[in-house]
Amino acid sequence: MWSKRSRNLFLLGTLTAGMILLEMALYLTGDLLNREWKFNLFQFCQSVFQKLGWTVVGYVLDGLVVLTLAAVAGMLASEAIRSFRFRRRLKEIELEPLTSEINHRYGKIGAAVHVVESGEPLACTVGLWKPQIVLSTGLIRLLDSRELEAVLHHEHYHQKHGDPFKTFLLSLFASVFRYIPLLRWLELPYRTAREILADRYAMERMGSPEALGSALLKLLKRDKPSRLPLSYVSFAETSVNDRIRHILDPAKQLPLNLPVRAVLVSASTFLLIGSALLFML
Amino acid sequence: MKINSFKTNERGLNRFFGPLEARIMSILWNGPEMSIKDVQRGLEHDKSANFNTVMTVMNRLVDKGILSKRTAGRGALYRPVQTMDEFIENQSKELTQDLLEEFGLRAVNHMLDALEEADRDLLDKLERKIKELKKEG
Numbered sequence: 001m002w003s004k005r006s007r008n009l010f011l012l013g014t015l016t017a018g019m020i021l022l023e024m025a026l027y028l029t030g031d032l033l034n035r036e037w038k039f040n041l042f043q044f045c046q047s048v049f050q051k052l053g054w055t056v057v058g059y060v061l062d063g064l065v066v067l068t069l070a071a072v073a074g075m076l077a078s079e080a081i082r083s084f085r086f087r088r089r090l091k092e093i094e095l096e097p098l099t100s101e102i103n104h105r106y107g108k109i110g111a112a113v114h115v116v117e118s119g120e121p122l123a124c125t126v127g128l129w130k131p132q133i134v135l136s137t138g139l140i141r142l143l144d145s146r147e148l149e150a151v152l153h154h155e156h157y158h159q160k161h162g163d164p165f166k167t168f169l170l171s172l173f174a175s176v177f178r179y180i181p182l183l184r185w186l187e188l189p190y191r192t193a194r195e196i197l198a199d200r201y202a203m204e205r206m207g208s209p210e211a212l213g214s215a216l217l218k219l220l221k222r223d224k225p226s227r228l229p230l231s232y233v234s235f236a237e238t239s240v241n242d243r244i245r246h247i248l249d250p251a252k253q254l255p256l257n258l259p260v261r262a263v264l265v266s267a268s269t270f271l272l273i274g275s276a277l278l279f280m281l
Numbered sequence: 282m283k284i285n286s287f288k289t290n291e292r293g294l295n296r297f298f299g300p301l302e303a304r305i306m307s308i309l310w311n312g313p314e315m316s317i318k319d320v321q322r323g324l325e326h327d328k329s330a331n332f333n334t335v336m337t338v339m340n341r342l343v344d345k346g347i348l349s350k351r352t353a354g355r356g357a358l359y360r361p362v363q364t365m366d367e368f369i370e371n372q373s374k375e376l377t378q379d380l381l382e383e384f385g386l387r388a389v390n391h392m393l394d395a396l397e398e399a400d401r402d403l404l405d406k407l408e409r410k411i412k413e414l415k416k417e418g
Contacts, residue, residue: 086380093376116380117373136377210414213407220399244403248410 001253002200002246006193009186010166017173017183021072024065031062071176079168083128090114090132102135106149109205111156115140121219123151125158128165142222146206147215153202154212163194181265189256192239196246203247213247216240294365297372301330301338309348310365314358 027042029035037043042065049058094114102113113133116122121143122136133155140148158164167190174184203209220240242254294303301324308323309315315323317336324330339359342348347368348359363371 089380093373093380095373116377117370118377119374122381208414210411213414214411217404217407217411220404241400241403244399244407248403248406 002193002196005256006190006197009190009193010170013170013173013183013186013190016180017177020177020180021069024069027065028069068176072172075172075176079172080128083126087127087130087132090116090126090134093117095137098137098140102140105145106152109149109152109156111152111159113152113155121222123155125155125164128168129162131159131162131164133159142218143215146211147218150202150206150211151215153205154198157198157201158194161194163198167191167194180269188239192242195239195243199243199246200250203250209247209250216243216247297368301334302342304330305335305338305342306347306361306365309359309361314351314360316353316356316358318356320359 023041026037026040027046030037030040030043042061046058046061049055049061091114094116098115099113102115106113111133113135115135115137118136119138120136121139121141122134123139125131125133133152135148135151139151143151167187170183170187170190174187177183199212202212206212245252245254294306297303298306304324305320308320312319312323317332317339320339321330321332321335324335339348340350343350343359347362349362350357350359361368
């Protein structure tokens with residue numbers, strides 16, 4: 001159920017955004033090369049605006065297309081640079097003896113880990129390509145060896161499946177296409193599904209939910225939880241309860257609560273686009 | 282206290298200090314409270330470390346909050362504010378915090394992100410289940 005849900009959410013997001021971006025790219029190249037595409041919604045809209053004499057609206061449309069494509073390219077480039085720099089800095093500040101020790105002790109998991117000094121219990125997988133697993137000394141101090149092993153399996157799942165890149169893509173689409181509420185909405189359930197799948201993988205590898213559940217419990221029951229600087233990745237705002245429910249009863253189906261308003265607005269947008277395309281035919 | 286110029290290509294104390302600063306700190310961490318003259322004696326093989334240079338460097342370390350200084354008779358005695366282990370641990374923590382703040386990436390998956398409020402009933406249930414599983418194990 002969770003892997004199907006995760007796949008469907010990802011496909012919905014990437015296909016929707018991908019289709020719009022492709023249409024925009026075609027429109028822009030068509031404009032530059034002075035070429036007409038058969039089914040290009042933006043060219044169609046532009047021709048309608050011209051017929052109606054709405055020149056200003058046509059300019060607004062041009063601006064929207066250029067700005068959207070530039071924003072996507074800019075955000076991708078900026079994130080790629082930041083990922084690269086992060087990896088380089090991480091290598092510089094990692095605690096080498098502890099990193100070697102942890103990699104040696106948990107080598108069978110197959111996850112390459114970097115340990116950094118921080119009182120905060122931190123475990124994350126970072127980077128657009130070749131994601132890196134980062135653990136903090138605070139986490140190593142807090143958890144026993146089986147709990148730490150379960151957390152490493154959890155992170156290894158994210159690493160193996162390139163989850164940081166996928167979640168970044170959805171987050172990018174959500175911020176670029178703010179006028180499509182469905183894209184904004186599906187980021188959270190997608191992240192939740194990925195976390196639950198990573199939890200499931202860790203429980204399977206450990207042969208029991210005990211170690212992972214115990215690690216999660218320790219993290220949640222710390223005396224004075226403080227927010228990490230990366231906390232704007234807000235998936236855990238609601239997902240942790242779903243994750244606990246899944247650990248308690250992995251077979252239980254958890255409903256996907258569709259936001260009616262977002263679905264209606266997005267559906268209307270697509271209905272309009274569909275009608276326009278039909279009209280072009 | 283925060284060291285602003287971190288040298289990534291260096292090892293040990295040289296990551297946080299210049300060469301003379303590192304030698305001075307090493308002497309002070311390995312001995313009792315010392316005067317500038319005591320430290321200079323410890324650096325005797327270093328001809329560039331004359332009294333004035335050592336005094337300037339040590340007072341700069343006092344200004345940075347790394348050394349404390351107290352008056353004793355006509356002179357002053359210096360000692361590190363933290364032990365070497367405490368200092369390195371705190372600086373490393375600062376570096377990690379800086380790294381995470383500087384690179385607030387979206388391309389991140391956390392084991393547990395913001396440690397938000399979990400449902401109390403669910404937490405109790407989870408705790409009971411873990412206890413049961415531990416007993417069975």
